[in-house]
Amino acid sequence: MxxxxxxxxxxxxxxxxxxxxxxxxxxxxxxxxxxxxxxxIPGGLEGLVIGYVKECEQHPNADRLRVTKVDVGVGEDIQVVCGAPNVAKGQKVVVATVGCTVYPNIGEPFKINKSKIRGESSEGMICAEDEIGLGEGHAGIMVLPEEAVVGTLAKNYFNLNxxxxxxxxxxxxxxxxxxxxxxxxxxxxxxELPIKPNNLGDFKIKDNSFAIEVEVLDTDAAPRYSGLTISGLTVKESPSWLKEKLAVIGLRSINNVVDATNYILHDLGQPLHAFDADKIVGGKIIVKKCEAETKFKTLDEVERTLSADNLMICDTEKPLCIAGVFGGLNSGVTESTTNIFLESAYFNAVSVRKTAKRFALKTDSSFRFERGTDPEITVVALKKAALLIQEIAGGEITSDIFDNYPKPVAPFDVELSFEKVDQLIGKALGNQKITGIIKALGIEVGNETTTGLQLKVPTYKVDVTRSVDVIEEVLRIYGYDNIEIPQKVNASLNVSPKPDKEVIQNTIADMLSANGFFEILANSLTKSSYSENLDEAVKILNPLSSDLDVMRQTMLYSGLEAVAYNQNRRTADVKFYEFGKTYHTANGKYQEDNHLSIFLSGKVETEQWNQKANAISFFHLKATVDAILKRLGVVNLQSDEADGKDFEYGIQYRRGAKVLVSFGAVAKKDLKLADISKPVFYADINWDMLMMLVKSNKISYKEVSKFPAVRRDLSLLINEDVRFEDLKRIAVKTEKALLKEVNVFDVYQGDKLPEGKKSYALSFTLQDEQKTLDDKQIDAIMQKLIANFGKEAGAEIR
Missing domain, CATH: 3.30.56.10 (Phenylalanyl-tRNA Synthetase; Chain B, domain 1)
Known part of the structure; x- marks a missing residue:
């Protein structure tokens, strides 16, 4: 700003x-x-002076040029060749002298040099308005009044500061x-200075001859609506002082009436709008919400479709303006306007924000209405604007002030304790100092005691509603830098809960990042079409759009959007993880759950000349999930097939009836929603449950065995329906004491085997903690394994 x-x-x-x-x-x-x-204005008219044309003769070598002698107050006249048709002897003019730079309205700045034009010497330039940024006129040079003093700097003559x-x-x-x-x-x-009051003593209503009737149908969206009529004005260019004021803060001058409303907006913070009163059909303003799908063309000549939530300023036939946001194309002030209806209102901040967001419009008015304007300043701003318009555009006020304010906004009542002020600030300011700052801020002190104050906070301080807000105001004015750093700091030691959730989360995040994963952070707001159960969804009361109208119930879709975003930008190989929350309602209460989601898609490694790039599979995801659980010491989980709602196929790990992890290939219907054509593998880890399991883990330590481990292999011919888990269970049951590990290192199925058969090659690791195993013990164990595999699984040794 x-x-x-x-x-x-x-x-x-x-x-x-x-x-x-x-x-x-x-x-x-x-x-x-x-x-x-x-x-x-650019350049500030540096090097330009007031001159007097003493002579003006026809250029001997050019029909359209004149050769002039100009007195610029330096004792010696200068010769200037001028092409303006209106240059004449005896004129007071603006002269750009040699060495200065001229900044025209159109084109690049240029430096004035001594030159020859068609053979005649020229030592400057007699200027037109647009050539020095003082106006738009280019019909001829500027001719100043007779009283202009020769030699006066142009910046001083035009009072440029x-x-x-x-x-x-x-x-x-x-x-x-x-x-x-x-x-x-x-x-x-x-x-500790006073604010100069607004001088409104000259405000006078001539009569009520051209009153516009106003009806406010929606007082929730427009709690206060004020207006008046000014008749007989002339719309024209604004005076230079007003154009200068607006130009300094980056605003372009439009005309005197519109400039006056912009001036008051930046002066007092109250947005205003001027309507051409003769274009108000029926002589009546109606503040209401129009029917949905109503078409409305705004000042930028764009036709917009209204919703039933958009507050509009209408006449008896049509909408004229989007309240607090943007004016209409056919109701604004033009050069032919002679009568205006001037609006000054207090609109509901939420209503204006929703409308501005819907139409992607951001104006100086909506900027202020969205944040909250002062309901008590509408009439003051109206009077000040009316006086300014009368000063620069003429006209008379031909209506009483209409002011619809059925439920006045009361100042905020706040009780302030001096002790609390000192406690929060960390320094005893003294009751007198605190009271002085509060009064200087415009906050009314009602009852004052030795312990505190009863305050009434003015309505323009929309963010000051509690005692802590008042304390912040006091501290702002007192100065943060004036609060000394204490020489001694007292602190209490707190025992952190174990395990530390942040440490565990960072540990897993580091592990995933080290393995090529990228962390993503998605918006918790999402579209209701993604919701698993809308009845349990946490809905947004005032959604910014239909794509952000509920809180997410699953981490799946926000992650798929990230995958799609990358794949659409030629980053096909993605490995993502996200720590986040899901949101539900249950029995009228809100519930938040922490999750870790993992997404894999594309190739395992980048393409290389000397090796084939393998596609990511379900087993890469399973390896990642198992690594996380193993890193945290969570073991002995039951596994079964995952719920098919979000998965084409997959499995889940659970402890009892509670599911800890679900992972697998994302269902095609979900991929279609995210517009993804390639397979995506997704894991959802219930982080809250995982933390509970980690917390209940009992860590035990044992000495590393001094005696060597022994490995033996078996190749088994088994039926196709026998799983590795079945063989492992048989092996563990056969030898609980010495068998440390069972692994499958080769699987074969083909025409060389009997029909319905397959071959598993298993390795067995044996170790005794007390002594070195001998061949006799090892052979005995292996024979028992072979026998039990044959008896319970129908296995044969190959």
Missing amino acids: KISYNWLKQFIDTDKNPEEISTILTAIGLEVESLEKVQA DDYVFEIGLTPNRADAASHLGVARDIAAFL
Whole structure:
């Protein structure tokens, strides 16, 4: 937000220079991101002077040129060749002297040099309005009044003052500071200065001859609506002082009426809108919401389709303006306008924000209405704007002020304890100092005691509703830098819960990242079409769009969107993980669950010339899940087939009836929703349950055996329906003491085997903790294994 230094001084009398004001603003919470010296017009008319044309003769070598002698107040006349048709002897003119730079409205700046034009010497340039940025006229040179003094600097003659602009990084909660008045209030409170009051003594209503009838049908969206009519005005170019004020803060002049409303907006923070009163059909303004699908063309000539939630300013036939956001194409002020209806309203912040977001419109008005304007300033702004319009456009106020305010917004009642102020600030400021700052901020002190204050916070401080908010205001003005750092810091030691969830999460995140995974962070808001059960979904009361109307119930779809986003940008091989939450409602209560999701798609490795790039499979995902569980010491889980709702195929690990992990290939219907054509493998880990299992883990240690382990292999011919898990169970049951590990290292099925058969090659690791195993013991164990495999699984030795 841009704030003008000279404009601020219209509200406060201070001798602080711009650099000092910049420091003050940053110290009190209005951070100045930049401070820039600006000129009302480019170049500031440097090097331009007022001259007098003493002679004007026809150029001997050009029909359209004149050779003039001009007195510029330096004692010696200069010769200037001029092509303007209206140049004549005896005129007072603006002269650009040799060495200065001229900044025209159109084209690049250029330097004035001594030159010869068609053989005649020229030592400057007699200027037109548009050639020096003072206007749009180019029919001829500027001719000044007779009283203009020769030799006067043009910047002094036109009363151009250098200004400084503060670029303030306004935080969303500081709606009260979204104007020059609001910023001046804070500076005044810090410097203990008064704010100059608005001079509205000249406001007079001529009669009620051209009153526009107003009907407010939606007082929730428009709690206060004020307006009046001004008749007989003339729409034209704004005076130079007004154009200069707006130009300094980056606004383009449009016409005197529109410029006046923009001036008041940045002056007081109250948005206004001027309607051509003669275009208001039926002589009546109706504030209401239109029917859904109503078409409305805005000032930018774009036709927009309204919803039933958009508050509109209408006449008896059609909508005229999107309330608080943007005006209509056919109801605004033009050069032919002579009568206006001037609106000053207080609109509901949520209503304006939803409308602005719906139409992707961001205007100076919506910026302020969305954050909250002051309901008590609408009439003040209306009167000040009316006086300004009368000053620069003429006209008379021909209606009483209409002011619909059925439920006045009361100031916030706050009880403030001096003890709490000292406690939160960390320093005893003293009751008198606290009270002084509060009064300087414009907060009304009702009852004052030795222990605290009864306060009424003005309505323009929309973010100050609690005692802690008032304390923050006090601290801002007192100064954060004035709170000393204590020499001694007291702290209590707390026992952290074990295991530390953050440490565990970081451990797994580091492990995944080290194995080529990238962490993603998705929005918890998602579209309702992704919801597993809408009745249990956490719905957003005021959604920004239909794609962000519920909280996610699963981590699946946000991850698939990330996969699709990357694959659509030629990053086909993805390995993602995300720690996040899902949200549900159960028995009228909200429930949040922590999850870890993993996504795999594409190839295992990048393409290489010397090896084939293998596609990621279900088993790569299983290996990742098993590695996580093993790293955390979670073992002895039951496994079965995963629920087919989200998976084409997959398995799940559970402890009892509770599912800890579900993983597998994502179902085709879900891939289609995310517009993904390639297989995606997904794991969902219930992180809360995993933390409970980790917490219940009992860590035991044992000495590394001094005696060597022995490996033996067997090749078994078995039926096709026999699983490795079946063989492992038989082996463990056969030899519980010495068998340490069973593994399958080869599987074969083919025409060399009998029909319905397959071959498993198993390895067995044997170890005795007390002594070295001998061949006799090993052979005995292997014979028992062979016998039991044959008896229980029908296995034959190959």
